[in-house]
Amino acid sequence: MHLNPPVSRTLDPAWLEAMQSRISSRRYNGEAIDGALLDRLDQTCQRLSDTEAPARAVLVRQAPPEVFTGLVGSYGRVEDSPSLVAFVGTDDAAHDIGYVGEAVILEATMLGLDTCWIAASFDPERAGRLAELGEGERVHAITALGHATDKTGISEKLMRASLSARKRLPMDTIAPGHGDWPAWAREAAAALRLAPSGANKQPWRLHMDGDALVITEAPKVYWTAPIDFGIAMLHAELGAEHAGVSGRWTTDRNDEVARFVPHTAS
Numbered sequence: 290m291h292l293n294p295p296v297s298r299t300l301d302p303a304w305l306e307a308m309q310s311r312i313s314s315r316r317y318n319g320e321a322i323d324g325a326l327l328d329r330l331d332q333t334c335q336r337l338s339d340t341e342a343p344a345r346a347v348l349v350r351q352a353p354p355e356v357f358t359g360l361v362g363s364y365g366r367v368e369d370s371p372s373l374v375a376f377v378g379t380d381d382a383a384h385d386i387g388y389v390g391e392a393v394i395l396e397a398t399m400l401g402l403d404t405c406w407i408a409a410s411f412d413p414e415r416a417g418r419l420a421e422l423g424e425g426e427r428v429h430a431i432t433a434l435g436h437a438t439d440k441t442g443i444s445e446k447l448m449r450a451s452l453s454a455r456k457r458l459p460m461d462t463i464a465p466g467h468g469d470w471p472a473w474a475r476e477a478a479a480a481l482r483l484a485p486s487g488a489n490k491q492p493w494r495l496h497m498d499g500d501a502l503v504i505t506e507a508p509k510v511y512w513t514a515p516i517d518f519g520i521a522m523l524h525a526e527l528g529a530e531h532a533g534v535s536g537r538w539t540t541d542r543n544d545e546v547a548r549f550v551p552h553t554a555s
């Protein structure tokens with residue numbers, strides 16, 4: 290299926306910092322999140338859920354525990370998360386889902402909240418009822434939202450070890466030749482490298498084509514890859530903007546996932 294590029298939105302440069310500290314948390318303390326914090330996150334969800342865009346983010350202040358399921362593949366159940374955000378869109382919205390979802394997750398991180406992308410271990414029908422789906426929409430993924438219990442607890446540690454969660458592929462593997470790239474593209478690649486992905490599979494490779502930074506698929510990809518690529522695009526764009534270069538994503542070529550074309554280059 291051809292996936293359109295994410296719809297561009299105004300990004301908060303502070304998300305670049307949140308990217309460094311964000312990790313997935315799967316055990317929460319069950320305590321309700323402060324109402325003012327939820328209001329702020331809700332504003333971000335609404336701002337990002339442009340009506341023209343195929344994906345939107347819906348805050349669910351009180352998350353019923355049954356929405357979180359397990360064990361799916363290597364994933365356990367996410368426990369005692371008091372709230373969630375549902376990432377909703379049409380079937381072809383996966384890139385926009387990743388882009389918007391990661392923006393919400395980085396905003397939540399900035400607000401001092403813990404999160405976990407969940408595309409497998411949740412009940413999409415229950416989540417769909419909570420998100421009040423429109424015509425043709427489904428919930429592609431959710432994030433847990435709350436305050437994590439001891440992040441070094443044994444079950445969290447086991448899960449993170451089994452996923453090698455903190456590990457990222459070397460820059461030379463994902464972006465061969467990056468040493469010769471312009472500074473903005475190197476910053477974009479460094480930010481992209483930190484992106485979370487389903488089962489931490491990191492399905493991306495990067496190269497330059499003229500002035501454009503191009504994302505292609507790694508030789509093997511996991512089923513969450515379409516969402517992962519949207520997440521990667523948000524990270525890369527934040528890195529490029531930090532280096533003073535804004536641009537737009539295009540997805541016209543079948544042999545590429547997407548290319549970032551700097552505005553100054555056209």
Ligand SMILES: Cc1cc2nc3c(=O)[nH]c(=O)nc-3n(C[C@H](O)[C@H](O)[C@H](O)COP(=O)(O)O)c2cc1C
Pocket residue numbers: 311312313315364365405406407408409410411430452453454455484485486487488489513516517520
């Ligand atoms: C699209 C996507 C789907 C994911 N689905 C799940 C899930 O269903 N259950 C889960 O426990 N973790 C899930 N994760 C979390 C990843 O395992 C995690 O991001 C990865 O191991 C990297 O670890 P980090 O987020 O702590 O950096 C998902 C991540 C992404 C990006």
